[in-house]
Amino acid sequence: MKNLLGLLVAGIIAVPGSVAAQETINLTVASSHPTVVPWVGMIKSVFMVRTDEILATSGNYKINWNEAFGGQLYKANATLTSVEEGITDIGWVFSFLEAAKLPLSQVSTNSPFATSNPPVMLAVMQQLLETNEAFLKEWESHNLKVLGLTGTDLYDIYTKVPLKGIADINGMKLSAPGVLGNWLRGTGANAVDGALTTFYTDVQTGVSDGALTLALGALPIKLYEVAPYINRFDAGAAFSGAVAINRDSWDALPEEVQNAMIEAGKLYTKTHGEDLVQRHEFALNKMVELGADQSTPVTIVPMPAEERAKWVNGLPNLAGEWAEGLEARGIPAKAFLSDYMNGLRAGGDTPVRDWDK
Secondary structure (H helix, E strand, O other): OHHHHHHHHHHHHHHHHHHHHOEEEEEEEEOOOOOOOHHHHHHHHHHHHHHHHHHHOOOOEEEEEEEEOOOOOOOHHHHHHHHHOOOOOEEEEEHHHOOOOOOHHHOOOOOOOOOOOHHHHHHHHHHHHHHOHHHHHHHHOOOEEEEEEEEOOOEEEEEOOOOOOHHHHOOOEEEEOHHHHHHHOOOOOEEEEOOHHHHHHHHHOOOOOEEEEEHHHHOOOOHHHOOOEEEEOOOOOOEEEEEEEEHHHHHOOOHHHHHHHHHHHHHHHHHHHHHHHHHHHHHHHHHHHHOOOOOOOOEEEEOOHHHHHHHHHHOOOHHHHHHHHHHOOOOOHHHHHHHHHHHHHHOOOOOOOOOOO
16 A cells, blocks of 8 residues: 555656656648648648657657638738748748749749659659759748648649630630749730639639639639639649748757658658549549539530640740749759659659650
8 A cells, every 4th residue: 555655646746747848839830721722731630740649759849739721821922931931930832923932943833744643743852852952942041941842733724614625725814823824825825823712703703714723722612613614634743832841940949849840741742742643533523523503514624635735735945944044043944954854754754745855
């Protein structure tokens, strides 16, 4: 009985001590887009959850996450500066809308149709981030550290009327995010700059006649309600940005927490890439299902391979122009483009157009 009492007393003393030893770290995590957008939702369901799991094994640290998703702190045009300036500690940076500040990050958007394999594309971009000094500097010069990478599923054209081929978009106004407007050059269509957060209203109000976008983004914003024709071109995957942390916030973290976030970030990138593949077909079919009873039912319009080829081959030399422009600024874009394309080929891809040759 005496020994049992001693153990109980020791336990009572030990518990307060162990609780006191655990440090709580307050971090704000935010985004311009809502969590129904898959890669944003996975910041919470994959990155944050995995970080918590790793830290729980030692019990030394616990993160108190202050969540501000869905544009609570900033909109899509301020994702980079909001992390850079510490408006949020962690956030998704939308590189499509940051062509001036993140020029090398536009490599995939300037080489469209190069890959339809998101996991391979993300793996190549991760490798470049680790091996290409200019690419790493491009991100870290904005007072942040990259934790995980994001990409897109395949792009299609959503319209109010069905298309017979790529020539039908001549004269149309199509919403597209930032640099992706370049994919419409030479088609006769006019790009309307926007993001998933604006597409629905733009089409609904007539600002645009449709949108160049991806299924995983179109489904949660219900774009199919106002643009019921999904003209399926499978225009390829692209690098879209990163989950990043403010550098000052990062430097203030204990090494154990930093290591947990690095591991969680790698899992986020891998899981996100696999998710893009699995969800793409599901999202297309789901939009058809949800829009079946609309006044204009949702319809997938398959585009023949020759129409896809007409689109790609009819584009100007986007990659060449992009690389030349950056080289003039002292940015080694030609070598970066070559490394990117070779990385895709090494991963088993056969680009529709060899943008580096």
